[in-house]
Amino acid sequence: xxxxxxxxxxxxxxxxxxxxxxxxxxxxxxxxxxxxxxxxxxxxxxxxxxxxxxxxxxxxxxxxxxxxxxxxxxxxxxxxxxxxxxxxxxxxxxxx
Amino acid sequence: xxxxxxxxxxxxxxxxxxxxxxxxxxxxxxxxxxxxxxxxxxxxxxxxxxxxxxxxxxxxxxxxxxxxxxxxxxxxxxxxxxxxxxxxxxxxxxxx
Numbered sequence: 181x182x183x184x185x186x187x188x189x190x191x192x193x194x195x196x197x198x199x200x201x202x203x204x205x206x207x208x209x210x211x212x213x214x215x216x217x218x219x220x221x222x223x224x225x226x227x228x229x230x231x232x233x234x235x236x237x238x239x240x241x242x243x244x245x246x247x248x249x250x251x252x253x254x255x256x257x258x259x260x261x262x263x264x265x266x267x268x269x270x271x272x273x274x275x276x
Numbered sequence: 277x278x279x280x281x282x283x284x285x286x287x288x289x290x291x292x293x294x295x296x297x298x299x300x301x302x303x304x305x306x307x308x309x310x311x312x313x314x315x316x317x318x319x320x321x322x323x324x325x326x327x328x329x330x331x332x333x334x335x336x337x338x339x340x341x342x343x344x345x346x347x348x349x350x351x352x353x354x355x356x357x358x359x360x361x362x363x364x365x366x367x368x369x370x371x372x
Contacts, residue, residue: 249323
């Protein structure tokens, strides 16, 4: 299990600020990296969480490292369906 | 005006397939790059458009180049509000 997977935050139906709080807590514990993951309709919320965490809550401490999008096959009610996914990696800013 | 700005596709309230068709048309006209732009709730749809265009419609021809997220200040009903944004650059695959 990589460090990124260990600190994965999966975006679901909770409020945006709940996820921001999780991320702030992860970095306050001393972790250096955290991945925000979302699928389908939650992708917009994932971007909000990344932006609010890095620009409003911890602007001096973390920054957006990489953003990747992809697709996943999920079993739906009427067979397989494809959903879009996003992975946003946040990392601790390196000391200058 | 850069080439990217010229071929910007802004994601709004139309159906996902309308935007995919616009992108297929851009690349079929011989353009080499195209940027998908969206704000707020439309971000999920922008990712769907990028994935469907590049994986289903033109898998041999285009690929996702870069994905960037950011924030914009917009004038809302009750003053300024911040919305998240996404820019997804699609490019023509280079001949091997």
